[in-house]
Amino acid sequence: MVKSRPGQTGVWRETGLLLAEGTRLVRAGGARLAALILACQLVILGIALPVIGWLYREALRAAGMHGLDMGQLRIGQGFTLTAALIVLIIAIAFWLISMQFALLVLLLRRPGLGWRDLGRELGRVARRLLRPGSGALLLYLFLLLPLTGFGFTSVLTRGIAIPSFISGELAKSVQTGIGFSLFLLLLVALNVRLALTVPVFVLTTGGRAARSSWRLTRGLRGWAPIALSVGTVLGVFATLGTLLAVIAILPTALSDAVAPGASPVVAAYSLGAAQLAGLMLSGLATAAVAAVLITAVLRGAERLPAGVELAPSPARGEGPRPPRRLAGIVTAAAVVAVLGFGTAGVGTMQRLSEYPETLVLAHRGFSDGGVENTIGGLEAAHEAGADLVEMDVMQTRDGEFVAMHDATLGRLAGRADAVKDLTLDELTSITVRDLHGHEDLIPSLADYVSRAQELGMPLLIEIKLGGGETPDHVERLVAELERLDALESNIYHSLDAPSVERLKLLRPDLTVGYTMAFAAVDAPDTPADFIVVEEWSATEHLQGAALAAGLGFMTWTVDDESGMREHLRRGTDGIITDHPDTVLSLRDEMQDETGLAAALFDIVERFVTVG
Structure with a gap:
């Protein structure tokens, strides 16, 4: 072990030392x-996740729900049991992740440690997890770490992320875009400074793991080598993941050329091998990151806070060599x-041999050619070839309707006015602008729908609530569209369940x-014909549940x-996107494909993604 202190070497030399020692571990x-x-x-995938899923379903059933629908979540009878089960789920997941990382750290730190001593060390860590001070570790593992992806990774936290509909909306304004970018930079900086929390927690006594990590990463020579080393590791394994994806499709590419009828079976088992290889690759990437972080803790041991010391090595010392049969068991x-x-x-592979028929819906029109929810954006979407245009309709102060998404005019018109406080005539005289330099007038619903009829463009009309709706706003909307002879030629959706039901x-x-905006476990209980789920929670499981319930x-x-590729391959009924031209190009590309090699590559790439 290299024992020189980080402050005695330059950033690049320290980075090299961390990578070299990490590789050795x-x-x-x-x-x-x-x-x-x-x-x-395999335990997490085959046992832990199914058990957690079962507990989650039971938690929802206790509150009278069979699926999670944040739009209709109510606190009522059974909520106490639901809350208790959710706390239990969090506790189980926290314990599993902590013990997974602890086992990895201990085995890397002392590779020859005997099984009994390894058990004792894990017991020591488990007891520390019961202390109130471990609450900070929970926040780190379930919030900061997954959001930035810098450091340890686990299958249990892979789905934790900032939903794209939040980040996407924030990016549509200069002020909110800058604020969001600064927020992300802050998260990354915090994660680098707290990157040593897990190894400090496992390898030391005295607690205060987060504080110790903060101290060890102080200054450029403290945090920069860690950031460079972990970035290098993740970059190397990301490259290996891409290489693995390429290798995995070779048997299917050969089958496509020689025996196309066998391609679904060849692709399926190639996918199975790639899934396992992806799990191993992801685990090795985590191990390599852990080894770098362990090295950083050991090299900075002299600078740990008072009362925090490296835990002594077990008296038994090095354990026996792993039995040769272990390799056979692993194989x-x-x-x-x-x-x-x-x-x-x-x-799955047999289904992927079919051509995707997913509808492409331009989100609020096409922003590359016009401001959202304006005639210009509608015409641009038509020019791009979108199957439908998704647009928003909101009620005005005088009970009329305009095409508008935001309840206020700050983002698009630089005004503090709310839509509900202005009349139709006032709103349709206001110019809106976007970050692409386009500008247009706010259109009335009548003008928007009439232009769509002229273009032959069907609409997905979203009923938006701006806070000033009349009790009969749905009836008024129906009457307006009937007057325009446009009611039956378009389709509809809304986040507001009562509006859907009405x-x-x-x-x-x-x-x-x-x-x-968020859904999980099962399809909702709704009179609707289809559901529109935000991408973050639009899982394949939920899609299957919707299909079983007869919902689009x-x-x-x-x-x-x-x-885009994932949902086209999955056969999602419709993709709502700001870039309909890209989805259309991909759909055409997939419809022209022969064989399954390209489809397999898209799937494998998801399984072998590192970081």
Whole structure:
């Protein structure tokens, strides 16, 4: 072990030392480390996640729900039991993640540690987790760490992220965009400064892990080598992930050329192998990051706060070498996992052999050609070839309707006025502008719908609430669209469940969707014909639940190409996007494909993503 203090070396030399020593620790872990990674990943996927999912469903049932719908969440009978079960779920997940990371740190720190001594060390860590001071570790593991992806990663926290509909909306204004960017920079800076929290917690006595990490990363020579080293590790493993994805499609590419009929089966087992390899790659990336962070703690041990010291090594010292049969056990477990993953994936690959028929909906029109919810944006979406245009309708002070998303005019017109406080004539004389340099007038619903009819462009009309709706706003909207002879030629949706229910009650023949900012577990109990789920929670499981309930499934707002590809491959009924031209290009590309190699690559890339 290199014992010179970080302050005695330059940033680049310190970075090299951290990477070199971290690499040595990972190599020293050998078969036991590989077995640990595989066992942890399979236990979490095969046991922990199903148990947590079952507890979560029971928690919802206790409150009279079969799925989570944040738009209709009510506190009532059974809420106490629901809250208790959710606390239990958080406690289980926290304990599992903490013990997973602790086991990894201990095995990297002392690769020859005997099983009994390893158990004792884990017991010491488990007892510390019961102390009130470990609450800070919970916040770090479940909030700061997943949001930035810098440091340890776990399957249990992979879904934690800032929803794209929040980040996307914030980016549409200069002020909020700058504020959000500064917020992200702050998160990254905090994460770098607290990156040593887990290894300090596991390897030391006396508590105060977060404070110790903050102290050890003080100054440029404290945090910069850690940031550079972890960034290098994640970059290397991301490259390996891409290489793995390329290798995984080779058998399917060969099958496509020689025996196309066998491609679904070949692709399924190739996918199974890639899934296992992706789990191992992700685990090794976490181990490599952990090794770098352990090295940083050991090199800075002299600067730990008073009362915080490295835990003494067990008296028994180095344990016996791992038995040779361990390699065989690991290999057998890997083969079983590949066969299981592959068999489960045959149906998926057969479905992917079909061409995607997903509808492409331009979100509020097409912002590349006009301001959102304006005639210019509508015409740009038509020019781009969108299947439908999603637009918003809001009621004015005099009970009329305009095309508008925001309840106030600050973002688009630089005014503090609220839509509900202005009349139709006042609103339609106001000019709105966007960050692309476009400008236009706020259109009335009548003008917007009339232009859509001229273009032959069907609309997905969202009923937005601005706070000043009349009790009969749904009835008035129906009457206005009937007057325009546009009611039956368009479809509808809303975040407001009562508006959805009222519209279906008035006109059961209309196609109406229920929009959900967050959903989980199961499809909602709704009279709607389809659901529109925000991309963050638009999981394949929820999509299957919607299908089983006889509901269509759309997702919003999908603006990154990987998400577009995923939903096209999944056969999502509709993708609402700010970039309809990109989705249309991808859909055309997929419809022209022959064979399954390209489809397999898109799926494999998701499984082998590192960081």
